[in-house]
Amino acid sequence: MAxxxxxxxxxxxxxxxxxxxxxTVGKAGKGLNYRGYSIEDLSAHCxxxxxxxLLIHNELPTQATxxxxxxxxxxxxxxxxxxxxxLETIPPTAHPMDVLRTAHSLLGCLEPEIDFSQQTNIADRxxxxxxxxxxxxxxxxxxxxxxxTNTDDETLAGYLLHLLHGTVPEPLHQQALNASLILYxxxxxxxxxxxxxxxxxxxxxxxxxxxSAIGTLRGPLHGGANEAAMALIQRFPTGNNVEQGLxxxxxxxxxxxxxxxRVYKIADPRSPIIKHWAKQLISTPEAQGIFDIAQxxxxxxxxxxxxxxxxxxxxxxxxxxxxxxxxxYTPLFVCSRIAGWAAHIIEQRHxxxxxxxxxxxxxxxxxxxxxxxxxTP
Ligand code: COA
Numbered sequence: 212m213a214x215x216x217x218x219x220x221x222x223x224x225x226x227x228x229x230x231x232x233x234x235t236v237g238k239a240g241k242g243l244n245y246r247g248y249s250i251e252d253l254s255a256h257c258x259x260x261x262x263x264x265l266l267i268h269n270e271l272p273t274q275a276t277x278x279x280x281x282x283x284x285x286x287x288x289x290x291x292x293x294x295x296x297x298l299e300t301i302p303p304t305a306h307p308m309d310v311l312r313t314a315h316s317l318l319g320c321l322e323p324e325i326d327f328s329q330q331t332n333i334a335d336r337x338x339x340x341x342x343x344x345x346x347x348x349x350x351x352x353x354x355x356x357x358x359x360t361n362t363d364d365e366t367l368a369g370y371l372l373h374l375l376h377g378t379v380p381e382p383l384h385q386q387a388l389n390a391s392l393i394l395y396x397x398x399x400x401x402x403x404x405x406x407x408x409x410x411x412x413x414x415x416x417x418x419x420x421x422x423s424a425i426g427t428l429r430g431p432l433h434g435g436a437n438e439a440a441m442a443l444i445q446r447f448p449t450g451n452n453v454e455q456g457l458x459x460x461x462x463x464x465x466x467x468x469x470x471x472x473r474v475y476k477i478a479d480p481r482s483p484i485i486k487h488w489a490k491q492l493i494s495t496p497e498a499q500g501i502f503d504i505a506q507x508x509x510x511x512x513x514x515x516x517x518x519x520x521x522x523x524x525x526x527x528x529x530x531x532x533x534x535x536x537x538x539x540y541t542p543l544f545v546c547s548r549i550a551g552w553a554a555h556i557i558e559q560r561h562x563x564x565x566x567x568x569x570x571x572x573x574x575x576x577x578x579x580x581x582x583x584x585x586x587t588p
Contacts, residue, residue, distance in 0.1 A: 222473070223568075229400070229408070231399065232558070233399070234399045235399070237472075237476070242480055243398070245265060246265055246266070246269060246270075248271070251484065253265075254484050257271075258281075258366055259366065259367050259368055259392040259393055260277060260280060260366065260367060263396065264276070266550045266551060266554040267331060267554050267557065281365060281366070285339070286339075287340060288339050288340060288362070289343070291321050293317070294321065297317055298347055298348040302352075303352035306429075307541075308434075308541055308542055310345070310542075312422055315418055315421050322336070323418075324416040324417045324418065327560055329417075330417055330557055333553075334417075334550075337553070338546075338553075341545060341546050342370055345539070345546065350375075350377075358374060366385065366389060368385050368386075368389040371388065372384055383491060384492070388533065390488050391485060391530075391547075392546065394481040394485060394522055395543075396551050397548070398551065402427050402428075402430075402432075402433050403425070403427040403434065404551060404555050405427075406424050407421065407423055407424040408566060410423040410424075411555075411556045412559055414560075414563065417556060425545055428545060434523075434545070435541050436468045436521070436523040437522075437524075437527050437544065438527070438538065439523075440469030440526075441537050441540065444504050444505055444528065447507075449504065450503045450507040457508060457515075458511075461515055467518070469527065470518040470519065470520055471518045475519075477519075479519060479520065479522055482519065482522060485525045485526050486520075489529040493532060501531060501532075505524065509524070530543070
């Protein structure tokens with residue numbers, strides 16, 4: 212037999228898989244910067260569009276450039292009729308992540324990338340149209356309405372909430388979602404971004420790389436954790452039920468969704484920011500109850516396992532307080548992370564090398580071939 216599996220770097224942990232100038236994650240166990248700017252500064256002072264511009268075009272925009280860029284994004288919110296037909300056909304029971312994966316694949320057929328000079332225009336198109344696609348499907352199947360996705364909303368955060376609820380959103384909700392989109396926009400070589408880079412490294416088209424990323428983000432160990440975190444919080448009727456229930460879950464070796472991280476060792480720097488916004492958004496006793504349960508879980512997880520909440524944990528509470536349905540939590544992550552994926556696809560293409568690692572073989576040594584009539588069960 213070949214040697215046992217090399218488990219030293221399980222799941223490629225700590226392996227440096229390439230160079231990138233987009234983002235630093237967890238230097239000294241914490242901290243997150245996009246192109247050198249801290250997420251504390253970006254989320255406190257920027258519109259999401261300033262950050263997407265920074266990620267895709269390397270620098271923060273001037274006011275004039277931002278206005279031009281936002282106008283361009285506004286002009287790209289239309290959905291082609293062939294796509295609205297498909298969105299109406301996909302059943303309401305489908306997971307919205309499957310809807311987005313399918314829709315981006317179809318968009319790649321309707322508006323294909325002919326050559327790489329189109330890549331930043333495609334990135335802009337996807338940033339602008341993904342919220343439209345998601346909300347068109349959602350509203351059609353849940354309210355029976357065919358919504359007009361061409362609105363005057365200036366920001367993507369306001370646009371998303373407007374399309375979802377059908378009313379102009381409260382400024383506080385817009386600000387909170389804006390901060391959340393900034394926090395979700397980029398995270399170095401995480402699983403979905405790496406999947407996008409692997410696809411891009413074969414010189415495939417932009418849409419294929421995005422579709423790979425969406426499929427990878429869907430899982431509960433990655434983007435799906437924000438939906439799973441809300442399911443966890445809802446397991447407990449009150450904060451008083453947390454201790455017994457959570458200790459039992461930990462004793463059963465259950466993974467507690469929204470906690471822990473592959474790279475951060477001390478804390479997830481995004482968590483206190485989104486927790487702050489979740490707290491600001493509390494406007495009912497029910498919301499206060501959910502927030503209290505979440506805090507009890509946080510305290511106990513640290514006490515029992517020294518595990519801290521990651522971005523997904525309090526994002527779940529913040530989204531709930533904005534009236535966002537749970538199945539849309541991970542798709543909202545897509546609306547934001549498209550910026551990071553796009554930046555990485557562009558960077559990968561700029562210094563491309565096919566990504567093709569090696570495996571540590573653990574199967575049988577070479578064997579004599581046995582013809583089919585000689586094989587025994
Ligand atoms: N709940 C309970 N235990 C956890 C845990 C969690 N959320 N996260 C890690 N652990 C424990 C593991 O059980 C394991 O314990 P063991 O050594 O006794 O077996 C140890 O910590 C290492 O965990 P592991 O899953 O091997 O670490 P990883 O680096 O591969 O995983 C995550 C990182 C993010 C996948 C993991 O923390 C996790 O599954 N978290 C929940 C999902 C989540 O929130 N994902 C979003 C990430 S932003």
